[in-house]
Amino acid sequence: MHSSLRRLTQAAIATLILATGSAHAADAQLLAAARTAEPSVIQSLKEMVSIESGSANAAGLAQMATYTEGRLATLGARTERIAVTKGPGIMVKGTLTGTGKRRIMLIAHMDTVYPANTLATQPIKQDGNRLYGPGIADDKGGIAVILHALAILQAAPELGRNALIELAYQLQQTRDVAKSVPGTQLNWTTAQAGEVRNQIPERATAIGDVRATVKGGPETLQAALQKKVDEGKLVPDTQTTVTMETGRPPFVANARGRELAHRAQAIYAELDGRQLALAEGTGGATDAGFAGRSGKAVVVESFGLAGFGYHARDEYIEIDSIVPRLYLLTRILQEIGRS
Structure with missing residues (x-):
């Protein structure tokens, strides 16, 4: 049953906000991933060209739609089939939902101008830097690029500028900063990054509880935190911003x-x-x-x-x-x- 004359602290909230930026030079990791994917792109081209899908070939168009739909589903896309207004065939729509604000549509056509059995006289072949096949450029090459570009972005987390990784690094860097600012205390308590498992988070946020027993303590701590995060980063092309939301002022009995x-x-x-x-x-x-x-x-x-x-x-x-x-x-x- 003890009462206390307490020296209560100012309450505030410190927030670390991570955002990715764009690089002006070529992305070495992305370029390496594209080079690594080249053999699988060639394999996909061979698979699609082997499906004769001339504009009037209903069976071939149906087979090509099944192939494309399966590849999109493997990437995690929500797929649906849309009836065409003229001729045989079907349109395949795949939708991937992320956290960004932009809506991007990638379009390619599955039909070719070649009649059935063209492969008998124009088989798939490679001659030096050239890969031949009916419909390989128009437009099965377009389908291949779409499928493999999405695969690179989804299957290789290290290629994105991962704000979560940078946030974890900055939390480690700043955890003891308050010890150098007299009359302040900081505990990082919550963090958030991304909304889906198969997408690199471009933003990440951490919130901490700040206590201060001196006037101006939160402001001094904010400056010290910003200075610390500006000293270095783990993930290139990311930017970290520190904000401070002041709550109750400190109480120290006079x-x-x-x-x-x-x-x-x-x-x-x-x-x-x-x-x-x-x-x-x-x-x-x-x-x-x-x-x-x-x-x-x-x-x-x-x-x-x-x-x-x-x-x-x-x-x-x-x-x-x-x-x-x-x-x-x-x-x-x-x-x-x-x-």
Whole structure:
């Protein structure tokens, strides 16, 4: 049943915001992935050209639609078939949903101008840098590029500028910064990046709880955090920004507040000599910070009931503190009124 004169801290929220930027030079990793994919693109071309899908070839067009739909589904696309308005065949639509604001449509056609059995006289063949086949350029080459470009973007996480990876790095870099800023404390508590498993997150955000016992502490800490993240990055072409949202101001009892607290101790002692402890600080935040911000008021914090587990699942008060605390507050109000 101890009361406390608490030195409460200013509450604030620090936020790290990561965003990716674009590079002006060629992306070496992406270029390497494209080179690695070349053999599989050639294989896809051979598979598609082997399906004779002339504009009037209903069976071939149906086979080509099944092939394309299967490849899109493998990439995680939601597929649907759309009837054409003229002639045989079907349109295949694949939709991939991400977190960006842009909508991009990639189009290629599955039919060719070649009649059935053209492969018998114009087989697929490679001659140096040339790969021959009916419909290979118009437009099965377009389909192959679409399929494999999407595969590169989805199947190779290291190719994206991963904001989550950079965020994790910056959280490590900044976790002890508050130790160098007197009167401040920082704990990173929440983070968010991306919305789907198969897409590199281009933005990531972390939020931390800041406590300060000195005026201007959050602002000084924000500057120190920004300086730290500007010193280096793990993922190229990313940018980290620190913002600070100020909550309750700090509360530190002044001399007049301490004098009133000592008077409260004397009043408490009237009750069978019981003790009233004065705590220098708790690490919590309090509305008393607003009351004492001007420096004119005499402010003492924690006249409430004794208890424990604040903000926790098993928060409680001690019933036998009700009478003493009522007595204390009533008596001290009387004394203040008479002075």
